[in-house]
Amino acid sequence: MLGDLPFTAARSSSRPPSAAPATPAPRWAGRLAVLVVAALALALAAAMLRAYWWAPETLWTDVHHDRDGHFGFGLDLALALRTGDLGGFVSHLSRSVVWPPVNGLLLAAVMLPGGPDLRxxxxxxxxxxxxxxxxxAVLARRLVETSPGAPSGAVPPGAGSPSAGPAGAVAAAVAGALALSAPAFALLGSDVMLxxxxxxxxxLTLLCFLRAMETPRHHGTGTDAGTESGTESGVGEAVRRWRMLGLVLTVLFFHKGNYWGLVVASLVVTVAIESGVGLVRRARAAVGPVRALRPGRVVTRLSTDPLLIAALGVAVLVAVIYRRGPTSLDLFGRPVSLYPPENLVTVAYALLFARAVVAWRRHRDRLASALGVPGRAILAWHVLPVAVSFLIPKRLPGFLWFVSPANGPADATFEPLSTARFYAxxxxxxxxxxxxxxxxxLVLFATALVFKRRxxxxxxxxxxLALVGTAGVIVHPHHQARFLASWLFAWWVGAGVGAGVLVAALARRWPAGAMVAGTAVSAGALVAAVTLPGPPSAAARAVAIRETSPSTLALVTPLLPELVGARTIGVVSSTGRTPFFAWALRVVCRCAVPVTTPWMTSGSSREAVAREVAGWLATTPADRLLVADIPMSALHMKEPGFAGAIDALATQTRYVPRGRVAVPAFSATVSVWERR
Structure with missing residues (x-):
């Protein structure tokens, strides 16, 4: 499919080859608009950082928020690097199963020179x-300036009508203003979320895809086709652009799988539309060789392949274990759990991966020729890294669970109309x-849709991406308003293009006033983006899950002097397991002190939890305990059985109290215990 992608040079214009080249479009206005948007973004970001810098504790109001896990992961990586613990760094990195490691690595890179600073x-x-x-802003400007007035398709970069300048400026300004003025998006930008x-x-993936689709075909057609140096130059540029697309897609995949899935689905849809005729032609060409094959010979060859047989056997075993439920077997007198069979899923995949490698080595030349420059670049710089990552134990089943409908409430119902109203x-x-x-x-985006052929x-x-993202959040059973944040910018880009199209239409009827109108609209949009938004509304805070509650750091800081010198700290809390206490303790001590927490089974009774914690207390190596007794109503907790963790302390004799304080903000009592 990638080997037959449409490129600008191959179908960029309907004018005959002998026609005079188009007049270069005045692009300084569009570039100036992008620079203004960038300057405003930097200024507003500096104000957001300054506000958080002087009051970082206000962000941390929930011990079970995802931001606790994101920050704790990055902090662990940073502390391992700062202490030279490469083994610990690799160990922490290997645990990034559900949430991939890009955000944590970036956070670790920030804290490596700056230290484990919460700010x-x-x-x-x-x-x-x-x-x-x-x-x-860049995408909106580029989409308008590379296709002004073209009756079918786009024109090559650098060509266009005089209306491209003001139209590009308006597109960039409107799209940038919508992004700048989005209150919930700004709240997420001053958070630790992904x-x-x-x-x-x-x-960035969409921009790389747009640039890659503008390159000449890999066989050398384009403005420099016909000369050996021109052909080599075109091929080299195509390789670089498709390689960059593959790299960015790979980084996106290792940032978060559902964001990657939406973008990949959008690119596939676009390629299918752009290459519709080519795909049909390739499908017809493939019918002949398929008909020539003998089904019996194919079945015999596949049925005798040892790797495929082994993969099928493991897959059947996985299906049986999932159907049976919790399963274990005795191995040398010790019980070994086989449920869930996540490692067996990885084994089955590894066998299929090995078979694919064998097939590639046997048919490399033919497959490489069919893939072309785009396909080879995407295969090497995106498909292969992703495929290799699934060889890490539990990585593939974790990814499949996270992007599937299983990642949602157990009582979720499919009500698309009410879900659409919720997200609207x-x-x-x-x-x-x-x-x-x-x-x-919405109106401007619809205007852009009318001119989508241009x-x-x-x-x-x-x-x-705008339509796939909208459909995706509606059909997925897990509903959270912040799920709009990773792709809503596509609607803003489309709205900017719609505004640019209107200015371009005005310029064709009134050329003298196009620049004046474009300047006025651009300036008005950017001024409104800065002045219109006020303090975040309750609705925006609800979308970004930014509660105005007391800081949970008050549960840790009062008794920190009692924890000084502890080699290992245990945390017992009626909130259950949470990464909050671990990172809070490490941030304050600026050290990688080991923190351990007992396992508490969700849904268990108070008595069952007390037994679980009592067993942990009898064996944990912690020499100090931080104990947080918090009422259920204080943190909107839904596990009354977790109060049994506090009950377990009353029946044990291994630890004695060392200090105790009340935390009125949560109606809680926090204490430190030390081992006898």
């Missing part, structure tokens, strides 16, 4: 916010300055 926690998300705002960096990588309300009230701005975004090759991926 640095939002830097990766803030960088993602800045990049998303700028790339939104949405803004995911949006930035998604936008979140988009209007949380991700736009006012509902009126949301309606204007978009450059690959530009329709923006439309595809």
């Amino acid at each position: 640095l926690a939002i830097v990766p998300a803030l960088l993602g916010w800045i990049l998303t705002v700028v790339l939104t 949405e803004t960096l995911g949006a930035a990588l998604s936008a 309300t979140a988009a209007a009230d949380g991700f736009h300055a006012t509902p009126t701005v949301a309606v204007a975004t 978009w450059p090759p690959g530009g329709r991926a923006v439309i595809a």
